[in-house]
Amino acid sequence: MNWKSLFPLLRKEFILEFRQRYAISGIVLYVFSMVFVVYIASIRVSPPVWNVLFWLIVLFASINAVVKSFVQESGTRQLYYYQLADPVLLVLAKILYNTLLLLVLSTLAFGAYSLVAGNPVKDHFLFALVVLLGSMGFSIAFTFIASIAAKANNSATLMAILSFPVILPILLTLVRLSSIALGLIQDTAYMRDIINLLAIDTILIALTFVLFPYIWKD
Amino acid sequence: MWWKALSIVLIIYTILAGMLVPLKSGIQRTEPAFAKAGADQTIRFYGYNTFFQKASDTPVRVWLYYDDRHALAASDFQVLNDTILEARFRFPGQLPEKKESVSLNALIDHPVAGAALLPAAVYLSSNPDSTGNTGLDSAWTANPVEQLHVQSGFSFPYQNVIYESIRNTYFHVPMWFVLLFLFTASVWYSIQYLRNPEPENDRRAAAFAETGLLFGALGLPTGMIWAKYTWGQPWSNDIKQLMTAVALLIYLAYFILRRSFDEYEKGARLAAVYNIFSFASLIPLLYIVPRMFASLHPGATGNPAFGSQDLDNTMRAVFYPAIIGWTLFGFWIAQLRIRYQRLYDKALGLD
Numbered sequence: 306m307n308w309k310s311l312f313p314l315l316r317k318e319f320i321l322e323f324r325q326r327y328a329i330s331g332i333v334l335y336v337f338s339m340v341f342v343v344y345i346a347s348i349r350v351s352p353p354v355w356n357v358l359f360w361l362i363v364l365f366a367s368i369n370a371v372v373k374s375f376v377q378e379s380g381t382r383q384l385y386y387y388q389l390a391d392p393v394l395l396v397l398a399k400i401l402y403n404t405l406l407l408l409v410l411s412t413l414a415f416g417a418y419s420l421v422a423g424n425p426v427k428d429h430f431l432f433a434l435v436v437l438l439g440s441m442g443f444s445i446a447f448t449f450i451a452s453i454a455a456k457a458n459n460s461a462t463l464m465a466i467l468s469f470p471v472i473l474p475i476l477l478t479l480v481r482l483s484s485i486a487l488g489l490i491q492d493t494a495y496m497r498d499i500i501n502l503l504a505i506d507t508i509l510i511a512l513t514f515v516l517f518p519y520i521w522k523d
Numbered sequence: 524m525w526w527k528a529l530s531i532v533l534i535i536y537t538i539l540a541g542m543l544v545p546l547k548s549g550i551q552r553t554e555p556a557f558a559k560a561g562a563d564q565t566i567r568f569y570g571y572n573t574f575f576q577k578a579s580d581t582p583v584r585v586w587l588y589y590d591d592r593h594a595l596a597a598s599d600f601q602v603l604n605d606t607i608l609e610a611r612f613r614f615p616g617q618l619p620e621k622k623e624s625v626s627l628n629a630l631i632d633h634p635v636a637g638a639a640l641l642p643a644a645v646y647l648s649s650n651p652d653s654t655g656n657t658g659l660d661s662a663w664t665a666n667p668v669e670q671l672h673v674q675s676g677f678s679f680p681y682q683n684v685i686y687e688s689i690r691n692t693y694f695h696v697p698m699w700f701v702l703l704f705l706f707t708a709s710v711w712y713s714i715q716y717l718r719n720p721e722p723e724n725d726r727r728a729a730a731f732a733e734t735g736l737l738f739g740a741l742g743l744p745t746g747m748i749w750a751k752y753t754w755g756q757p758w759s760n761d762i763k764q765l766m767t768a769v770a771l772l773i774y775l776a777y778f779i780l781r782r783s784f785d786e787y788e789k790g791a792r793l794a795a796v797y798n799i800f801s802f803a804s805l806i807p808l809l810y811i812v813p814r815m816f817a818s819l820h821p822g823a824t825g826n827p828a829f830g831s832q833d834l835d836n837t838m839r840a841v842f843y844p845a846i847i848g849w850t851l852f853g854f855w856i857a858q859l860r861i862r863y864q865r866l867y868d869k870a871l872g873l874d
């Protein structure tokens with residue numbers, strides 16, 4: 306495996322995003338609209354509800370941001386990559402790029418949501434860590450599922466039904482950790498939850514590396 | 524085939540033994556459940572599967588005991604019928620330990636039905652008027668609990684709240700064992716399919732997943748009926764119930780995915796990939812996440828497995844055959860499904 310080709314692949318993702326600026330603008334607008342809709346529907350919310358709504362916003366924004374990963378390029382161009390690059394590096398580049406993208410989107414969602422609905426976060430460092438871990442977990446799981454869903458005709462529906470059950474352990478752990486960051490539950494032993502989350506991420510990324518070559522070849 | 528016959532024999536054994544073996548005798552409640560030190564009080568015991576009226580040479584004995592050394596025998600008792608017994612206790616003026624109140628466990632020893640126990644049956648509160656001496660009252664140690672009878676014959680343990688529904692252990696719990704075995708088999712054939720894309724491997728993976736889903740669909744309602752009886756409502760947002768529902772959603776999505784492609788080979792390959800991926804994410808679902816949340820299931824704190832302390836030897840004699848029987852039965856159904864699909868594919872010319 307030639308690790309040097311990881312950087313051109315990563316660079317390709319950024320260039321692609323820059324060329325299709327309407328796609329990322331669409332996602333950002335999606336986040337703002339969703340925050341606004343959630344705000345209009347609930348106005349003042351208690352911290353537990355804030356917590357859940359925030360993660361729902363991030364979840365839906367993430368799905369919509371990642372689903373385009375494999376459909377924005379044509380089949381012939383994918384064939385071209387297939388002959389040039391190692392599939393593991395290709396999917397790794399996409400995961401890294403999506404992690405970054407989701408991190409930016411979650412930060413935007415957090416900013417917009419705390420602007421309109423208030424900011425109940427007590428432990429900002431922990432919350433930032435949770436958002437980072439969440440972006441990682443979502444990125445790994447959704448990138449893999451998106452690569453499967455992209456092969457089918459009704460990819461949007463398939464994306465949702467395939468990814469929701471798989472993402473649930475991650476989402477539950479995230480909501481639990483962020484309720485600790487919000488001071489809703491007192492638990493000093495949250496390190497164990499973080500390790501659990503990292504363990505799930507490791508399992509998923511290992512599976513992605515093993516299984517992605519089978520999805521890739523057509 | 525011998526194992527098909529064995530599965531039928533074991534399931535019939537499970538149904539007969541699981542349904543017909545009686546429960547051990549137990550105490551449902553006491554009335555009143557409160558007493559004061561130094562008082563002379565009659566307490567009524569409500570038994571379950573007890574035979575107070577069954578005559579025998581050794582009489583029924585009734586105790587309220589605090590620990591191994593402190594027990595209070597009934598001074599006198601009267602049997603009202605087979606399940607109700609009134610016992611008279613002369614409570615000493617002193618509690619067995621220097622406390623505001625203690626909870627006493629009830630114990631009824633019957634020569635035929637054996638010993639029946641109810642933990643924390645009576646709360647005994649101290650009485651300031653009768654605190655004379657500071658030493659322990661000898662009344663607590665005069666009649667120790669000894670020479671208990673053991674019920675002869677085959678019977679299941681009696682547990683408050685659960686009662687007869689303990690029999691569901693042989694029907695609800697094995698469903699999850701079979702589900703896990705079948706899903707494991709399904710993943711095994713999915714891996715085989717990726718290594719060697721034969722339609723046969725894909726057929727097996729799909730058939731095992733379908734049969735596993737069937738057992739999940741049986742395990743969920745049997746659990747919900749049990750939950751309605753013991754926890755009060757069929758769905759209590761218990762973490763294991765949620766995780767199970769999610770596990771079933773994963774496999775339903777697997778079937779949607781299989782049918783979403785025009786080309787057979789593509790669908791089979793991607794479904795195999797998703798099967799492996801989702802099975803591996805099922806492991807955190809079943810083993811990591813339930814440990815993080817409180818659960819109503821037995822053995823919940825830290826250990827989602829069925830607590831071994833909940834099974835006694837009599838239950839084991841039915842529980843283990845039940846698991847083997849249901850597992851063989853599950854594989855039999857899966858085999859029929861595979862053979863049907865093989866013929867179907869052959870008729871359509873797919874194979």
